[in-house]
Amino acid sequence: MELIRAAAMLFRDQGYERTTVRDLGNAVGIQSGSLFYHFRTKEEILVAVMALGITSTTEQLKRAIDEAITPRAKLAALFRVHLNSLLGDNQAALEVMLYEWRSVSAAARPGLIVLRDRYEALWQQVLDEAAAAGLIKRDTALLRRTLLGSLHWSVQWYRSEGALSVDQLAEHMLDLVLLPQT
Amino acid sequence: MELIRAAAMLFRDQGYERTTVRDLGNAVGIQSGSLFYHFRTKEEILVAVMALGITSTTEQLKRAIDEAITPRAKLAALFRVHLNSLLGDNQAALEVMLYEWRSVSAAARPGLIVLRDRYEALWQQVLDEAAAAGLIKRDTALLRRTLLGSLHWSVQWYRSEGALSVDQLAEHMLDLVLLPQT
């Protein structure tokens, strides 16, 4: 578990391919050979990182949606949870999930796709409710994809030293998509 | 030039690190050693791919903006050119630009950043005009970042075999951001 967290940060910062099993061992204070007692291959570590990133974000989102009451509050939760997971203190894992797909073997992909689809289904459901309430435009399938793209991209430019907190950024991004209320 | 195009596709499909100089040689029918007559390092090839991706897109965008007359038409051009460059027949290069930053050495980054900033400045200018004309919301700096994120992400899910052409997709994405006209 400590290894998975450390691996997430290394994979995010250097990329999966550039990170060696020796780097991974160093990060947790063991020799590279010892890793292979816990994992059969380096790729297994990558898959574990990705699975952690998406499942923990999904669980947080589920909880936030259940606690929110109005469609508007649920909609806000999408942005808030996703950005906090992506930009927050301890979540390099989700970023690895987004940027290291090409290094996942065909055999391991289906399992991760199931996890991703589960997460996106939550989004779809909340967006549909919001559209029904007249909060956002009606093309929710395309909206889901564009919004997730917008949020994912934030890792490329958001800096925590800047003027905006993550929660504030979530609010601003929400504003961009809300329809003017009549 | 033929090499740069071939390299773009290989880097996009397999990633830069997983693509060997032997792969690159194979793709253009020469031995791997011969590559180093044209480029000093493998990284130089990566930088050339990225530079091609962003500069050719910038030029296309410049032309499209000049030909467009209304703010609305210029705005549409942003979406159309970007998506065609990203999803079109021969433009793996731009995708490499987006996904292989980590493999670019610190020495080579500044040059690419200049090219990227030039492209984004075009965007900013068109968005500002559109906001002044009341077409889109006023927070154009954030809008630029979210829109570019949305467009970039399309490579992850857009399939040309699907129902939507690239130009149609551009139209739909434009619709999502346009304000209802009073």
Next chain:
DNA sequence: GTCTATAGGTAGATAGAC
């Protein structure tokens, strides 16, 4: 400008001791 051949380095993974 492309070839063959290879230097020099490092990668992921394994074996057996403790």
Next chain:
DNA sequence: GTCTATCTACCTATAGAC
């Protein structure tokens, strides 16, 4: 479970012939 030691393979880049 972790160590040391090492295997095998492959990588980027170079050298010199043509």
